[in-house]
Amino acid sequence: MLTNLEMCIRLMLAASLGSLIGFERERLLWAAGLRTHMLVCVGSCLLMIVSAFGFQDALAMPHTELDPSRVAAQVVSGIGFLGAGSILLRGEVIKGLTTAASLWTVAAIGLAVGGGLYVVGTAATxxxxxxxxxxxPMERIYRNRVQVHVLKLLAPSRAVTLSTVxxxxxxxxxxxxxxxxxxxEADDTDSITLELKRTSEAQAREILLQLLKIEGVQEDTAGQ
Structure with missing residues (x-):
């Protein structure tokens, strides 16, 4: 049986490891940021501790067995509702899959720390x-190599749609x-991102000039 101090240390370590990943998501201003990742990691760690050590008295009863992996399995499946909440449909593109995956892996880190696997949990972090x-950055290099360009535009609200483009x-x-x-950022304005495939620098510039002909549309140099 673990001491109370050891249990608290595991919870604090889980919070610390979760905060490292959460800070990276917070930096990008995602809804699931620092506090969300810390809570998921600490919560899963606590569930693992309760599963493994919270039923010691029950084990003294005859014909009683303990399977800590059952709670771990429920955490893995149950974290899906948080992941689904971080996935957003913007325009015709799904965003937030990386954040959903990070929440899922943070839960795994919490389970690892709750089970006493400190080195594995830290290495995973x-x-x-x-x-x-x-x-x-490697993704950006790859995109440049396969001639993928990203255009950032600012336009009046609802002035530019996919059909307009x-x-x-x-x-x-x-x-x-x-x-x-x-x-x-300003009221009644849209921030528009277009990712172009198989285009040279010159072709991307020509497409940008065509889009700038739409009334009220301007290039978002700050978003580059």
Missing amino acids: VIILIILVAIK NEVLGNRASKVKQFIVEKG
Whole structure:
């Protein structure tokens, strides 16, 4: 049986590891940020402790067995509702899958720490941070290599839709891989992101100039 101090140490370590991943999501202003990741990690750690050590008195009863893995399995499946809540449909593009995955892995870290696997939990935290932070520049390099360009625009609210883009670009509309519309910082404005596939720098510039002909549309240089 663990001492109360050991249990508290596990909870604090789970909170610390969860905060490291949560801070990275908080930096990108995602809804599931620092506090959410800390709560998920501490909660799953607590459930693991309760599952493994909270029924010691019951084990003294005849014909009683304990299976801590049953609670762990329920945590893994139950965390799905938080992950689903962090996935958003913006325009015609789904965003938030990475944050949902980070919540799921943070729950796993909490289970590991709750089970006393400190080294594994810490190693998993480092690996996850590398995936979230260090791999992102590699994605940009890959996109540049396969000629993917991202355009950032500002427009009056609801002035630019996917049908508008298709009408303005004509045949070039097939170059649009992603079209995302978000609420702009100013009232009654939209922040628009277009990801173009298989386009050279010159072609991307020509498409940008076509889009800037739409009334009220301007390039979002701050969002680049």
